[in-house]
Amino acid sequence: MRTLTALALLLVAAGAMAGGPALTPTEGVPLGERGIIPAQAKAFGDPTDFRASLLAGADYLVYMQADIAEDVDNAGNGLVDTDPDDGGWDWITMAFEHSADASPPNIYGATVQGIYKAYLVEPKASYFTAMKDAADYIVTVGPTQIRSGPDVTFLLNFANLPDCPDPAYYRTGAQTIWDRHLTVYGSMEALAVAIRNGRYGQGYSNGIIPWDISAWVVAAMEMHAAFPTGGHDIEAVAVAEVIYLDSFALIPGYFDVYGVNMDSDPAWSTSIYWWYTLGVTGIIDAFATADVHTDELPGLQAVLLDCQYADGAFSDQYGATAEIDRDWQTSGYALMSLVSHLPSTPTTQDAAYRSGVWLAATQDPSGGWVYSDGYHLPEVGGEAAAGVAMSWAAAGAAVTAAASGPDPVQCGQPKTVTFTYEPGDATPGLRGYELVIEVTGPVSFDYITDFDEAGGLLSVGDPTVFYVFDEGGGIYSVNGSILGTTAGLSAPGDLFTLDLLTTGDGVVDVSVVSYRMRDPDNVDIFADVSGVSFTVDCTAPPAVDDLTSAPGHEKVTLDWSMPDASDVDHYEIWRAV
Structure with a gap:
């Protein structure tokens, strides 16, 4: 299977578009690699732990990040290294640490x-360090x-974290980026037009246009949340309108979402078909985030799902027709659109799952997403991991235990522990379980x-x-299952209870x-x-x-002393x- 070259966002220049906008770090045209996605090591439908996949992807990104100083080893690869101390990532590499090149x-x-x-x-400390290093730089x-x-969205998200040391500092950093673009272009709408025209001038009359512009709609609404009186919600609408005019009113029509761009070429030689699915995700994100043209979302959802293969991958071009068109980056963004910006229905839940x-099945043991020739792009790793996070948000389930009554509790008192199952919207139905x-601690019970x-x-x-x-040593295997044909449990529900009787001082665990x-097909649920x-x-x-008492008007006043009240509730x- 093949995937197309990954996209990097347009780096708007300090003049109108001096030297052409940067599609890739090398400026100008795409790199053009079509890396071969290796065959997955396990069959689709095998157990998939989205949470483990997400954390492995994040660990990979931490290790691939450049340090920000020679006496800081945020990547955990030693203090003596050759990375550029800029807190960023390489564009494409075969190594599993940052090169000496600038990010x-x-x-x-x-x-x-x-x-x-x-x-x-x-919330691992290493993740926070990596984010802070990037944000600081x-x-x-x-x-x-x-x-x-x-970058704007990230700075504002980082500022909102409870552990952020100085939220105002990072919000000001986001505002500085915003003000720079207003100074250069006059308005965010003009910036969006410049991106549209710049991509077209590069020869990319395709889905890269709305995908690139939509990032500014999302950023504008994050700015609105941070600075509610700044008019950024109005800017978000204006930027989204540039996408609408181009893709629906066809003014100028550089990406015609339901027209000439809606096709595919197995040879990947027809540029107007490139990045179609990414373009659709960009339009969805823009319209849903700015809350405009939402009547277009059902149609956009339909064409997005047209671009999904039976195995779950999304194609780069329209239709998921060519076997070589599966794409990690596209699948990551499709997942984010499905879960964050489209209605949660059985159809979208199944697609997200x-x-x-x-994505998890084609993930490399390193935690990244590595092509068969050994090359990998950390940006794609970040986007794929973000997509897996959406699968976890949609399909991740939980089993929790709760004990009845007061805590602490006295001796000789009954306590009932209830184990409760809570699925995500996209979690397959639960057929059965085994909890060991x-x-x-000081309790008694009869396991029978x-x-x-x-x-x-x-x-x-x-x-x-x-x-x-009874497995012995206080360990018990608790099993429950539905027999026969079933869709399984898809709503929260209690699985089993355990009645205990307290017998002495101490902590019960x-x-x-x-x-x-397991789901109805006997596939594991994590x-x-x-x-x-x-x-x-x-x-x-x-x-x-x-203890003393004294009568009063319609009351009795009591007084006493307690030498040691440390054990008094x-x-x-x-x-x-």
């Missing part, structure tokens, strides 16, 4: 989005070098009678089977040792799984000292009858 300035925001989305799922060098729409499966749990099936599977399947094995969940703990406190607090006062 291209127009891929920072597009690349780091994979780390940002991974951080929202798993973007702000430090300013818009004379780094000034794309995704299958696309995530394909471990119970430690005190484990009970809850109503989750029973609500969609009859008959069901439920059984528990009910943890999940391992799990396996989930975030967690247990629960609570404290048993059987030691009564000491009696109060020096509350006081109870009882009136004799």
Whole structure:
């Protein structure tokens, strides 16, 4: 299978378009590589852990990033290296660390989005360091070098993180990029027109035009959220209107979404067909984000899904016809459009799930997306990882445990632990599960009678089977399944309960040792799984000292002393009858 060359965002020049806009870091025309996507190592439909794939992709991006100083080793590849200390990424490489070359300035925001989305799922310190290094460099060098729409979006997203050390600093950095473009072009609408005309002047009368412009619609709405009185929502509408006029009113018609661009060429020699699907995702993102021309979204959704292969991949050109047209970058952006900007329906949920499966299935063990000749593009890695994050958001499930009653609890009191299943919108139906749990601490129970099936599977399947094995050492295998034909459980539901009786002081922990969940086709479903703990406190607090009372108007005033109140939760006062 083949994929087309990846796109980098247009780096708008300091004059109108002096020297031509940069499509790739080398300026001018695309690199033209059509890398061969290696055959996936596992069959489609095999277990796919979107969360693990996302984190592997983010780890790859961290390792591929340049340090920002020789005494800082954010990539974890040693202090002695040859990278340019600019906090960025190479454009294309065979190595698994940054080269000595300067990072291209127009891929920072597009690349780091994979780390940002991974951080929202798993806030690892290494992810935060990588984001901060990139953000600091973007702000430090300013818009004379780094000034794309995704850079603005990233700076504002980073500023919104709870751990951001100085949100105003990064928001000001985004504003500086914005002001630069207003100074050069006069308005954001004029910037969008310049991008459109610049791409056309390069010979790209195709989907790259709306894809490139749409990044500024998204950035404008992020600016509106950060600076609500700045009129940036109006700018977003104006930029989106440039896309509408070009692709629907055909003024000037450089990308005719339902016309001449809507075709494919297996030889990839007809430039008007290139990047069609990316163009559609750009239009969807622009219209949905700016909340304009939303009546066009159903038609755009239809042509987007026309570009999806049965295995989940999205094609670069229209129609998913040629087997060589599968594309990682396109699939990442299609996933982001499907999950973030289109209605969640069984159709879009299935498309998002299958696309995530394909991206994860073709991911290299390094965490990147590596072509058969060994080359890989970190930007594509960031975009693919961001797409997988959307699959996780749509299809990631969770199993949580909750204990009834107070915490801490006294001795001799019953506690019921309930395990609850919560699927994502795109999670396949749940047929059955096995949860291996471990119970430690001062409680007693009978595994034969005190484990009970809850109503989750029973609500969609009859008959069901439920059984528990005592594995020894406080470990139990809890199993439930729907028998016969079923669509499975697709709504939140309780799986089982465990009744406990507290017996002594200490902490009770009910943890999940391992799990396996299956869909109606017996394919594994992955989930975030967690247990629960609570404290048993059987030691009564000491009696109060020096209890006195004094009558008052319609009241009695009580006073006492408590030498050690560290074990007291509350006081109870009882009136004799």
